[in-house]
Amino acid sequence: MARSSSRHPSRRYTNALATPHVVMPERIATSEHSNLAMAGADVTGYGDLAHMGRVVRKTLEAAEGPTYTYAYVPHIDAVSHQHGTESPQYDEMVATVLGHVERELIGRLDANVAENTLLVATADHGHLNTDPETNVDLNTIAGLHDHLQRRPHGEPIPAVGCGRNLQFHVREGHVEPLRDLLSAELDVLTFDREEYTSRGLFGDRTPSAHFEAHAPDLVAVHRDKFVWYDDGELNQVGSHGSLSLDEMLCPFAVCRLSDLQ
Template sequence: MPDFSPKTPSIHQYAPLPNLDLGPDLITPQYGGGSIANLADSVCQLLDVPTLGIGPLGDKLLSPVGEGVKRVVLVLVDALSYNHFCRWGEGIAPIWRDLVLKGTLAPITSITPSTTDAALTSLWTGQAPAKHGILGFEVWLKQYSMVANLLFHAPASFRGPHGSLEQTGFDPEKFLPVPTLGPHLRAHGVEPYAFQHRNILKSGLSSTFLAEANLEGIGSPSELWVNLRELLEENPHQRLYAYAYWGLVDTLFHLYGTDNERPAAEFASFSTNFERFFLSKLSQQAKKDTVLILTADHGQVYTPPNPHREIKNHPQLVNMLSMLPSGENRCTYFYVRPGQKENVRTYIEEHWPNDFLVIDSEKALQAGLFGPAPHHADAHNRVGDLIALAKKDAYFWWADKRNHLLGRHGGLAAQEMIVPFLAVRLDA
């Protein structure tokens, strides 16, 4: 039987940044060959296509797959931490345990911030956030004079329709300063496909990085797996990359917390459908020269509501800021008024002792926390003056609405940073 332990890898196995001490509680993204930012180039390497980003995963992770790969199927389960994958693979979703016997399973890291819009952009560009510029859920965009929600492409304070940011002249298809994977693969003879829920198939975020991908809308795991099986069966000789995204585990973690039965049940259903309608019915011809990868963008941390963590209850702190925070609840960017930086740092450390690591934004950027240089031209504007990195179950809440989330991510704790990388040849 495969060994799924240790459930959470030791924090000491991850190389620290030489000029930034994150302490014993936080994990540094492994951009040099051990992060989700390395997956795009890993796909390119497997398909014998030139790379376009910061480099692939290490050879120890890719070499067991072998050579002669013509098709890669990458399945991303939003918020599936390495810990949860191991636990569920031992119990409610044993098909993944069976596949580990035939392939490679390893823990890799998310990026900073460990959040969906930044992570998926890294997955489709091969670049870290400091380079592609998607640096959080809510980000100050100086050129539009507003804090924008980069997942929904709307002003962060608006409650109107998604995509309304385009009314400012924002063009999602031209927003990224780096090339994306779809056109790159197609230029080298590999057909790209993207399977996503119909609700987000042509969303603003998807439009940002899915250029030239064949978009396939799905509504359930069963539809995903049947459609994906048919794609492989109907195109047995086509070189292709098929990306499949499923987000309901993440949604249920947010709503119910990380140890609730509901997200576990959802992954069990997702896995049962995978085995029953995809893997067991896939012909040998369709399996030939095909690699399956399972991974995630980030994990989540249980964060019970706490009024003390709501910025509105700290007017003294608000008065020291030039605007409300941005970024992530667990990787928060503070824009401070002139001369108030040390006062803001002191206030956070005194009112939330041992809950946050507060660091200078420019120091974090230059140290490589958001990825190696060169950086996006506007990166320094998007991460503020100070960054508060959450420890344990800490977070900040500043939105003008009810604080209802029981699970969050964005920070550098092991539960949100360590995700699985499972690669297996289907013809093994």
């Protein structure tokens, strides 16, 4: 949410942008990742969704100048992983999140602040619904480990990435045999280094030396299943990280908050 000064009747703001604010769950607000990713921002943790709505409203109302407030709400993603996006639990969580936003930012936010606040609602990815009963355990594919690079003590390097974006470090001369094995066992698309680089699947910038040192030799993406090791994740329904439209398309909505009041 961005707070501007162009139409506020009672305050004179400078053009300088104030310190950005981040509102996120308390359990991750002080994590190592958050400390790095949110460096320079004023981070406030929240306990539940009602608390989140109040913190965002009070943060907007207390702003002394143009600022940016980012509220991270992982609850919809979490319920999507567990139950999928076509479940009653998903509908209930979406309604709960929107209900708290409506109560605090539409029903209670100061009218002058709302007039000068742009609300942006979006997500970082979509979700593909998979079937836990038919998701695939990589350990059931006979001969898979024969094609993988080895660690110093001889054990094969397991696939990295995620169950919707499998990345393999492959023994020299084994890329095509592994591609053939995966294609025979699974409904997958596969990309070797040249193919995923030319298609920009890891971005359109020149690869760094660090990336080149860790880049996979083969990438495999399943059409509609989650393919991983049986470590508990095979039970999830909603998945993301691959090339289907459901996973790639994200909602994006923008409006002035006062237009909703």
